[in-house]
Amino acid sequence: MPEPVDTSGSLPHPPPRPTRSTTPSAPRRGLPRIHRAWIVAAVALLALVGAAGFGATPGVLVTPLQEEFGWSRGTISLAISINLVLYGLTAPFAAALMERFGIRRVLACALLLIALGSGLTVFMTQSWQLVLCWGILVGLGTGSMALGFVAIITGRWFVKQRGLVTGVLTAGGATGRLIFLPILATLAVGSGWRTASWTVTIAALAVVPLVVFFLWNHPRDVGVRAYGASEEPDEPTPHPAAGRALAVLAGAVRTKAFWLLAVGFAICGISTNGLIQIHLIPAAHDHGMPEPVAASLLALIGVLDVVGTVISGWLTDRVPAPLLLGLYYALRGGSLLLLPSLLDASAHPSLLIFIVFYGLDWVATVPPTIALCRTHFGTAGPIVFGWVFAAHQLGAAVAATAAGVIRDDMGSYTLAFTGAGLLCFVAAAASIGLSGRSSADEDQGERTDKAGEGTDGHDGRVAAGSGA
Template sequence: MQKFHYSWIVLIITFLSIIVAGIGVASSGVFITPFEQTFDWARADIAFAFAISLCLYGFSGPFLAALLEHVGLKKMMLLSFTVLGLGQMCTFFMTEVWQLMISWGVMIGLGSALFLSVISTYVANHWFEKRRGLAVGILTASTATGQLILLPLLAALIDDKSWQTAMTLMVTLTAVMFVGVALFMKSLPKDIGQLRYGQTVADEMVVVEKKNPITVAFQTLKQAVRTKEFWLLAASFYICGLSTNGLIGTHFISYCLAFGIPVVTAASLLSFMGAFNLIGTTLSGWLTDRFDSRWLLFWYYLLRGLSLLMLPLALTQGNYTLLIIFTIFFGLDWIATVPPTISLVRHRFGIQKSAIVYGWIFAAHQLGAATAAYGGGLVYEWFDTYTVAFLLAGASCFIACLFVMTVQKERKEPAILI
């Protein structure tokens, strides 16, 4: 009988951790209206706080990737959950909008950063020799699972009780995961005397000089920016972030409310996307192990662009059939771009620095998300509608199609080494 491999326990704990951390960011849309009503804050100001969160957890990714090699996975997860929980609890004491920017924008942003940026790449590379694409797909889909299960629940709690009740649930989940990580998480296979899943020969012992994680992150960036592929992948991922959690994740519910769709229904539609997101992202991981990642990304961005152009038409016509079609297509496509993008980064820059390079590329993703989160709020205030923002996001996806098809899949020179 084959010995059970602890990599699957690590995968499950990481999966659940990403769900809990991710719902804090994914739920921003259901809190916009309650914050407006409770505190009389401007929508653009609330959106700016969410944009800070998106931007911070994106740009902290490369440094967290470097810190993981020095501090270890388990300790980093415990520290992140501590910051996340404190940020969530601080929202109960808010009276001014700048306090939202500190609690949600800074603390929740930094607390969720590890789970929503580089942990999937780190776990896949350090715990799996085989099935890496599948592992990344499963972990990436975890945000969709949280969206599927928790978003309607949070919306219902806000609608029936208060936003404080919904936040209490989020704090409780964070505390539960802190305990789970403390009890069951392991940092590396060697900690329990195992090799990576599918690995047959142990790696040679290499003495690695300890360097400042900030220095390592910037040195890796310095070398990565010399390649055309880095800019192409960063630009396409900027558009990815702009068109997903930046716009849809932050403003979809508010866009639906403008057309008379109840908040619980809108949240359920977003949750419905999560169901197809889970399927699409896991399938994308499977496809990434078998097909050219560039072509996968081309079709993902093309279908996403078409679906974003469909959404304003569905809402203005009150056509629920089109709205369901949009929900299905966008859900299948939401995070499906991650496994092939990570695969291209790994092939182009090598395993050793792939997490840090991906961290910088993910920072571009979150810069795009922050742009759409704040920009969507501004567009609404300027035009009293989100339609212009959604049309621009759809058109930008077609540009991303061109970027990904010009990426060189395999490196022609040695991998980035520091």
């Protein structure tokens, strides 16, 4: 009986990684091989598109809920406000949880929370149930897929094209609103708001398998390096998620850079989500513009938002981030100062120019802000950005209420738009102030960096090469 022949030596694969022996071999077909970072980015984009659509859905349900249950708009708005605040406050803890337990697990749980919250609304009979379902459950779910998630994906999976990918993923928010809101509004009017809620539930559940099978936690999990990386990243050190998020915050608040970033991004929230997104339509209606026309202008801002954010990501790889961020805020401030004189009963050319400009500038601030968090805080950058984003959402929540009070007391939004415009110049000055680092900030930044060493060891090393 002949002895078995050992054919292992005849294989063309290198011996160090026998379990991945097929990886270095030549492709069997002539198709180009796609780096897995792009697959991860595609799944992340899909999740972000869904998260933005899910988070914006309560606005579609305001009128149907008011008509069916007789709830006041203030009561319904309470759930939306809680959703908005939780969306921001969840971000830093979600970023820490992703680094402790993995992106896949946290994102899958977030999608299940959204599905649960949306699905339970069809059975509600009391207003507190709306606060629980859409305010808390959906707020926590969508907050777990906030922009801190973008920082982790780009930090782990990309060295080259990091700014561009950040811009594309950030634009997923505008894309989600564009895709979901018209569909859900049509369903709410034609088939009832419960059909719209079931649609959100089904859509959230449909993304879960893609996350489980294609959103790998780290390049090392599939035996590759980050896209464009020249060296293997260090092994992450696990830490308690909430503890590390708070530890990073404790270190960050001792730096000038953190407060400049937080103040600037809070003003960003005031001038976008809290003011324009919520109050542009009623402000235009005050001047005689039909609500459908005003809504179409807001949708146009969303379309241009995608373009502006992608361009901003590309510029972040090439232009100093403080200069870029300061320019964005200054231009936004000037446009807001002009807005009260532009509002009219029709969408005249001057107003359309404002819409085009504001749309391009809307989320353009995100890529350079993420880059600055990496520059000043290294591996703790994603968690720091989560806290900075929390300031953004708190600013938005304050503006949403304040602008409404101003309108009720003064009969117009002029003071709200003017005040937000002036604040944007404050944000511009704060951003320019991030150009240099004091020795005290450098020392504290290094300590904050060490508090976040469980993130990705290569993040700090490649930050400078990414245009940050």
